[in-house]
Amino acid sequence: MTSALSLAVPYLADALVILGLWVMTVGVYGVIRMPDTYTRLHAASKAVFLGVISLCVSSAVTGEPATIYRAVLIAAFLLVTAPISAFVIARAAFLRGERMETPGALDESGKDLTEAPGR
Amino acid sequence: MSERATTLLPELYSLEGQVAVVTGATGVLGGAMARGLARAGARVGVLGRRREKAEAAVQTIEADGGGALALPADVLDPSAAAVIRPRSTASRILALDTLTLILVALLVLYAAANRSSYYMDAAVVLSLVAFVATLVLARYHGERRIF
Numbered sequence: 001m002t003s004a005l006s007l008a009v010p011y012l013a014d015a016l017v018i019l020g021l022w023v024m025t026v027g028v029y030g031v032i033r034m035p036d037t038y039t040r041l042h043a044a045s046k047a048v049f050l051g052v053i054s055l056c057v058s059s060a061v062t063g064e065p066a067t068i069y070r071a072v073l074i075a076a077f078l079l080v081t082a083p084i085s086a087f088v089i090a091r092a093a094f095l096r097g098e099r100m101e102t103p104g105a106l107d108e109s110g111k112d113l114t115e116a117p118g119r
Numbered sequence: 120m121s122e123r124a125t126t127l128l129p130e131l132y133s134l135e136g137q138v139a140v141v142t143g144a145t146g147v148l149g150g151a152m153a154r155g156l157a158r159a160g161a162r163v164g165v166l167g168r169r170r171e172k173a174e175a176a177v178q179t180i181e182a183d184g185g186g187a188l189a190l191p192a193d194v195l196d197p198s199a200a201a202v203i204r205p206r207s208t209a210s211r212i213l214a215l216d217t218l219t220l221i222l223v224a225l226l227v228l229y230a231a232a233n234r235s236s237y238y239m240d241a242a243v244v245l246s247l248v249a250f251v252a253t254l255v256l257a258r259y260h261g262e263r264r265i266f
Contacts, residue, residue, distance in 0.1 A: 092261030
């Protein structure tokens with residue numbers, strides 16, 4: 001049982017690396033594809049962050065405490081900072097009156113940032 | 120254009136250092152506007168559906184001593200908006216943040232592949248610096264102050 005598990009671990013790590021790269025690729029494509037900063041934040045802060053976490057988990061396969069400890073540190077740090085980064089960027093865009101380009105976007109702030117009618 | 124107009128125009132209405140985009144600049148009216156803006160010192164984005172015509176208009180402007188860039192796009196096509204509309208500063212900050220996250224990911228991958236924890240140290244420091252940089256840039260962009 002133990003030997004079967006230790007056989008499977010490298011493949012699990014490979015699968016996590018591929019998953020992480022795939023998720024990050026989707027995230028970067030989302031950043032390029034989305035029309036405004038508010039929607040780009042979805043792709044960047046969720047997808048790219050999840051990709052990095054996945055890669056951090058996969059690095060546990062090295063079995064070195066020094067690497068694993070730092071991987072946990074990075075994952076925990078990103079877990080805390082990714083929402084804050086996304087929030088400050090969204091806040092900056094909002095304070096500068098950046099418009100929402102997404103069709104059907106709803107702005108409840110009273111600043112009327114949605115796309116002008118007629119489009 | 121007369122001698123008097125060519126000397127008066129830059130003095131009165133200098134557009135030096137400005138960028139102008141003319142839609143339909145491959146046509147007669149748009150072309151005249153693009154050439155006029157270029158003569159006033161603006162760098163002109165020549166927007167038209169056909170690349171050859173846009174580039175021909177650019178060559179006319181450049182032969183006249185102006186600066187121009189051909190932007191082949193159809194204004195009725197929503198995806199063409201990406202060609203015309205510049206990325207906002209907030210989007211650029213987001214892009215920098217994403218790029219550093221990708222760098223962190225690459226460092227983690229490299230550290231795991233080489234079984235070397237030194238690259239993990241670099242990844243830790245990079246994610247820290249990237250967070251502080253994003254915070255500072257975004258706060259300055261939004262509120263014109265950092266603290």
